[in-house]
Amino acid sequence: MARYGMVIDTKRCVGCHSCVISCFLENEVPEGYTRDWIVEVVSGKSPDFRMELRSERCNHCDDPPCVFVCPCGASYKEEGTGIVLVHKDKCSGCKACLAACPYNARFINPKGYADKCTFCDHRVKAGLKPGCASTCPTKAINFGDFDEPGSELHRLMEGRVVKTLKPDAGTKPQIYFLL
Amino acid sequence: MSNHFNRRQFIKIAGMGSAAAGLAASGMNPWGWPANALAGSLGSDVQVIPTFCELCFWKCGINAKVRDGKIIKLEGHPKHPLSNGRLCPRGNGGTGLTYDPDRLKKPLMRVQKRGEDVFREVSWEDALDFTAEKMLDIKAKHTADCLALFNHGYGATFIKTLLMAYGTHSIAAPSYAQCRGPREVGFELTFGEEVLSPERTDIKNSRMLVLIGSHLGENMHNTQVQEFADAMANGAKLVVVDPRHSVAAGKADWYLPIKPGTDIALLLAWMNVLISEELYDKEYVEQHTYGFEQLKQHVKSYTPEKVWKITGIRPALIRATAREMGHQKPAVLIHPGRHVTWYGDDTQRSRAIAILNALVGSWGRKGGFFYPGELDVPMPELPKFPPMTKKRADLQLKDYPLAFSTLASGLCDATFPAPQAECQLKGWFVYGTNLFFSLPKPEQTREALQHLEFVAVSDVLPMEIVGWADVVLPDATYLERYDDLHVGHYRDPFIALRQPVIEPLYDTRPPWWVSKELAKRLDVADYFPWDNIEDYLQQRLTPMGIKLSDLKKDGVKVFPRQALYFEDGVQPEFYTDSGKIELYSAKLASYGHDPIPVFTDHGDPPEGYFRLLFGRAPVHTFGRTTNNRVLNRVIDTNHVWINRRIAEQWGIKNGQMIRLQNQDGAITNEIAAKVTERIRHDCVYMTHGFGHKAKGLTNKKGASDSDLITRYNTDPIMGGTGMNVNFVTFVV
Structure with a gap:
């Protein structure tokens, strides 16, 4: 049993888009769509700006609204990994999940099914890290199992200010950002 | 809420939505291959072939994954010292070059x-x-x-x-007189050695990093950016001097929005504080340098108060950053930059950077500049x-x-x-x-x-x-x-092989x-x-005891590390005329140049004009990659950064298409305005490499700064072309 997730260090991230481009190729993401993206938030006035760079994707929530609303049983949270996935064959492309996701993480693949980040489950199941985490030049994206004793993910969060996206939505995201 | 992120907005910002729509509707991936989404880049039918990258000139090791004769993915080579298993966005998108339908296909x-x-x-x-x-x-x-x-x-x-x-x-590369030449000459004159490429900067061990116009993170030289992130994670202090609030500036402890063209004054003021407050590395300076007394006299007049008026940087900030250098020395890296042909006195600015590094004793020291590994592979x-x-x-x-x-x-x-x-x-x-x-x-x-x-x-x-x-x-x-x-001289010397991973397409x-x-x-x-x-x-390879057949499998052979610093055994030898680090250069004096760098005023833009600055986007290498369809899914055009107050005066809205016209009447293609607080009022900025006009290239979006560089200041020492001397106005 595992509970996979990510700890993403905004202090390391430079917003270079290596994660996005490697994902395009690893997952053959159709042109015009993306499964991960960079958010740049700048506040303050010169010279005292504050900048936050985040590599974002599906949060693989513990309480995933996309799964709850799916009328076809296509969206599911995988037993044993916690990865939120879509059965392409069951999906009708109704977009209920797109509306339910507070993170705009999903899109309808031109082939007709809901598509989004899978944590590269095909790689994870082969003992590898997701494409984005593997290539990230700054090691900002860290992937692992929160349930593993002594997990690197917990060590990374020690002593750091940690946030998840839209905690008020009650989705219990499994991606944590270090500020 | 600005952090409520909408992907549609992202698509718009990143310019992804446009020409892609047709392809997307047809359900094809960019190359029209059958999807194999379940296997991704894995599977027994995938061949992994190592080679090294050429999307820029850093030469990172890659593993190319090939299925049915087609390259499906490029990954960082785990053993290559320049990639460490990771790739920058350009390296990741290298297939976009090979599979570019616009390629030249026949003589x-x-x-x-x-x-x-x-x-x-x-x-x-x-x-x-x-x-x-x-x-x-x-x-x-x-x-x-x-x-x-x-x-x-x-x-x-x-x-x-x-x-x-x-x-x-008559053999030349523009990477010298149009790019890093002044830096190499400035460091050669000071330390008797060049900075080289990849730079011998020990960023990951720095306790304090000072970037002068250098925008690491937007400038994506893989290993440097990897180490930059490590330094930030390790709590290194960061000073960023830049008229534009760059990505690096977003991580800075001190951001100094300097008036363009005044960096030498700031560097001299830092020296002034280090010397007058006796914060420099006395032992190192005494042992290894030549001309300290002349330097001391020379920088006396460059007080923080005087330099404030030149640079716009408050004296308290100049002193605080100089004192931090004194506190963190010798692991203080004043980064020499890479594209340094700015104002024509660029060798002197590079000299000033070199001298400041000498004062904090960082050359040949951990966290400063290391000595690259040597490896002789005879021709x-x-x-x-x-x-x-x-x-x-x-x-x-x-x-x-x-x-x-x-x-x-x-x-x-x-x-x-x-x-x-x-x-x-x-x-x-x-x-x-x-x-x-x-x-x-x-x-x-x-x-x-x-x-x-x-x-x-x-x-x-x-x-x-x-x-x-x-x-x-x-x-x-x-x-x-x-x-x-490729015989690489980084911390560890290595030999890397470039080999074909597919048959030529054309x-x-x-x-x-x-x-x-x-x-x-x-x-x-x-x-x-x-x-x-x-x-x-x-x-x-034979004299090195390596079989080509092995290197074809391994991609890279890394040789043992040698001493990197003076403290672990490098002999402090300086190949200058004096045999010391030359704070004062008699050689420069003998050719009629200033022996110690002097600040020269590069003037202000005329009324209604702004100094044109240019730089890089992380997913592109100059104009070489701006036709790459994989990379262009993220960034396919450039913007001109305009200070918010100036934009308001001109009535220019964020995203509005305008043209830029320079002092000689040269005019660009249309370019979108990025209205922002993150740039000074006296300059504009754009990324280089967009605005192609060649008829055979598909992506002609954006504007080319090159069209606006109708003037340059020649570096009197080495002939470099300082290009940040053009002024532009807006054609709305």
Whole structure:
């Protein structure tokens, strides 16, 4: 049993888009769509700006609204990994999940099914890290199992200010950002 | 809430949505291949072939994943010291170059007037015969030195050998006089050694990093950015000096939005504080440097109060940052930058950076500048190259005795008739550099091309310069060819192999083959004494005890680490005239230059004008990658950054399409305005490399800063072309 997730260090991230481009190729993401993206938030006035760079994707929530609303049983949270996935064959492309996701993480693949980040489950199941985490030049994206004793993910969060996206939505995201 | 992120908005911002719609609707991936989403890049049908990257010039090791003869993905080579298993966005998107439908696919010969970009397809035989005939003709009529080679990239290795065997010494890359040349000369004059590429900067061990206009993170040299992130995670202090609030500035402990062109004043003020408050590394300075007393006298007048008026940086901030340098020394890295041809006094600014590093004792110290690993991989014995019989063509009009490499701009100048010239250039061979984007004054380049008897261009894509060729030699991409071995000198020395990972897609040829074939026709075949490239590579590897067949599997062989710093055994030897680190340069004085850097005022923009600054986007390498369809899914155009207050005065809205016009009336394509607080009021900024006009390139979006660089200040020490001296106004 595992509970996979990510700890993403905004202090390391430079917003270079290596994660996005490697994902395009690893997952053959159709042109015009993306499964991960960079958010740049700048506040303050010169010279005292504050900048936050985040590599974002599906949060693989513990309480995933996309799964709850799916009328076809296509969206599911995988037993044993916690990865939120879509059965392409069951999906009708109704977009209920797109509306339910507070993170705009999903899109309808031109082939007709809901598509989004899978944590590269095909790689994870082969003992590898997701494409984005593997290539990230700054090691900002860290992937692992929160349930593993002594997990690197917990060590990374020690002593750091940690946030998840839209905690008020009650989705219990499994991606944590270090500020 | 600004952090409520909407992906539609992202798509709009990143310019992803446009031409892609048609493809997306048809459900095809960019290359029209069958999807294999379940397996991704894994599976027993995937072959993994190591090689090294050429999307920029850092040369990271990659593993190419190939399925059914098609490259499906590129990943960082885990053992390669420059990639450490990771790749920058450009490296990740390298397939977009090989599979670019706009590629040059056949040799071409011009059928109309030069520059009209009209060609007919020819055989390689005809293209090479014609090239050789023209080259021999120039040699017979004018001497070999009257043929210039402009080159960039690792593919040029054999082309350079060919041209040297043919007899020319007029060989230049714009990466010198238009990029990092002043830095190398400034550091050579101070420490007796160059900074080199990859830079010998020990970023990951720095306790304090000072970036002057250098925008690491937007400038994505892989290893440097990896180490930059490590330094930030380790709590290193960061000072960023930049008129624009860059990504790096977003991580800075101190962000200094300096007035453009005043960096030398700030550097001298920092020296003033370090010396007057006795915060410099006394032991190091006493032991290793020459000219400290002169420096002390010289910087006395550059008080933080005086320099405040010049730079706009408050005295308290100058003192606080200088004191932090004193506190963190010697692990303080004042980064030498890379593209440093800004104002024409760039060698002096690089000297000032070098001197400041000497004061904190960082050269040869952990967290400062390390000594790269040495590895001697002998070249096969070749006949001697023909000697130089004339004055260097690039120095005919004006001599720069301290220009250690050839000036590409000087070669362009030497193409015009001049009474004092011994050799007016009559032919250009251009390999891998689009001179309209890499040289200043594109109008002058255009004119120079009309004076020539012969122009050959070898490239992968139909860049602007290709349209001016008499003969076009279509290059194989780095994923389709062998090149020479890469002997890397980083912390660990290494040998890396570039090998083809797929069969060539088109009727292109690799540079080693073109060089060898031309050598036969130019009667210099004995400079290529091998039957094929694999023989040559094995010849070079044999003395190192390496089998090519092993290197083909491993991609890279890393050799043991040697001492990196003085503290672990490097002998402090400085190859300068005094044998010491020269704070005062008698050599510069003897050539009539300032022996210690002096601040020169570069003026203010005229009323209604703004200084044009340019830099890089993380997913692109100059204009070379801006046609790459994979990379363009993220960034496919540039924006001009305009200060919010100025934009309001002009009534320019964020995203509005405008044109830029410079002081000489040069005008750009349309470009979107980025209205932001993150840039000073006296300058504008854009990323370089967009705004292509070549008819064979699909992506023509954005504007080219090169079109606006109609003036430059020449560096009097080494002939570099300082290009940040153009002013632009808005055409709304």
